[in-house]
Amino acid sequence: MVKIDQINISNDGLTKFFSPIEAAILRALWAEGEMTTSELTGKTNIPLTSVAGTLDRLVKAGYTTRRTEKVNGRVRYMYEPVFTEEEAASEITTKILDSLVETFGPLAVENFSKYSDKK
Amino acid sequence: MNLIMGDLSCYGQCLRSWAPFVASFIILSIALISISLMLSNPRKRLRIFLFAQLSGIIAIALTYYIMECSEMLSLFLYSAFLAVSNLIIFGVLRYYDRIIIRKLEAKPAGRLLNWTQEFVDMLTSAKLYYFDSAIPRAFASGKSIFISIGLLEILDDDELKAVLAHEAWHIRHNSGMPFMKQLALMAFSSSADPKLECMADRFAAQIAGSEALLSARNKVDKVFI
Numbered sequence: 001m002v003k004i005d006q007i008n009i010s011n012d013g014l015t016k017f018f019s020p021i022e023a024a025i026l027r028a029l030w031a032e033g034e035m036t037t038s039e040l041t042g043k044t045n046i047p048l049t050s051v052a053g054t055l056d057r058l059v060k061a062g063y064t065t066r067r068t069e070k071v072n073g074r075v076r077y078m079y080e081p082v083f084t085e086e087e088a089a090s091e092i093t094t095k096i097l098d099s100l101v102e103t104f105g106p107l108a109v110e111n112f113s114k115y116s117d118k119k
Numbered sequence: 120m121n122l123i124m125g126d127l128s129c130y131g132q133c134l135r136s137w138a139p140f141v142a143s144f145i146i147l148s149i150a151l152i153s154i155s156l157m158l159s160n161p162r163k164r165l166r167i168f169l170f171a172q173l174s175g176i177i178a179i180a181l182t183y184y185i186m187e188c189s190e191m192l193s194l195f196l197y198s199a200f201l202a203v204s205n206l207i208i209f210g211v212l213r214y215y216d217r218i219i220i221r222k223l224e225a226k227p228a229g230r231l232l233n234w235t236q237e238f239v240d241m242l243t244s245a246k247l248y249y250f251d252s253a254i255p256r257a258f259a260s261g262k263s264i265f266i267s268i269g270l271l272e273i274l275d276d277d278e279l280k281a282v283l284a285h286e287a288w289h290i291r292h293n294s295g296m297p298f299m300k301q302l303a304l305m306a307f308s309s310s311a312d313p314k315l316e317c318m319a320d321r322f323a324a325q326i327a328g329s330e331a332l333l334s335a336r337n338k339v340d341k342v343f344i
């Protein structure tokens with residue numbers, strides 16, 4: 001799950017909320033649906049030594065699931081995203097809004113309504 | 120039994136209100152030793168182990184100074200401390216692989232790939248387990264060999280045979296290793312002994328061929344020990 005203390009607003013795109021490797025993996029999984037480890041390393045262009053630990057972390061954090069498959073006597077993982085991109089976005093926004101309201105109270109809420117009025 | 124209970128209550132009286140205080144140090148010490156053996160980080164493990172020894176010594180020293188009637192209890196405590204800590208260390212060394220199996224939620228690899236357990240059986244008497252991790256890793260402990268699914272993903276059969284032979288050699292060698300050396304390796308270092316690794320590799324090359332060993336080494340670079 002996204003941890004509030006790891007959010008870095010000055011980064012670009014998804015790397016505001018995830019590490020660059022996590023973001024690359026999630027983007028690939030959202031685009032493809034299901035992928036094996038070798039497909040993931042091919043698609044993200046990141047070597048296995050860097051991806052493997054991150055994959056374990058993403059599974060543990062509940063962002064992806066994996067199942068073991070046996071194809072032609074070879075064992076392999078098949079990864080699948082748990083949330084869609086929209087669901088992840090909504091979780092992230094809720095978390096950030098919660099923390100803003102917790103810190104600034106009514107002022108934060110007032111700014112949200114101003115913001116949505118502007119839109 | 121009555122005699123022991125009588126002795127204990129006598130000790131309790133001699134220590135007066137300090138008895139629970141001393142007892143808590145003893146319990147703390149035993150708990151810390153158990154914890155230290157379950158940690159994987161060798162530095163943390165050493166630190167916790169030293170704290171355990173320290174609290175054991177504090178308990179004994181306290182008894183020595185507080186005792187009013189006899190000084191036998193400090194001796195008794197000391198021998199109890201030695202007996203219990205040795206029992207824990209022996210027990211953990213004997214059952215360390217069980218702890219790893221539970222920690223990694225490892226499952227018998229024979230269920231996943233039948234030939235792997237049969238191959239290991241030919242080389243040594245050890246059980247082969249796999250665990251859920253994308254990081255390619257293999258290691259041996261006690262009478263068990265552990266491989267990650269990540270390792271199975273990247274190695275072909277010959278390379279896997281080389282890795283399994285390497286680990287099987289460790290198991291064979293473990294049973295012949297002096298107890299204290301095993302304990303030292305297990306307790307205070309996580310890095311492998313290069314001399315042992317070299318010998319394990321030589322054995323693996325004999326069994327699976329040096330080509331398979333070399334390509335396995337290249338693929339997983341330093342992840343099987």
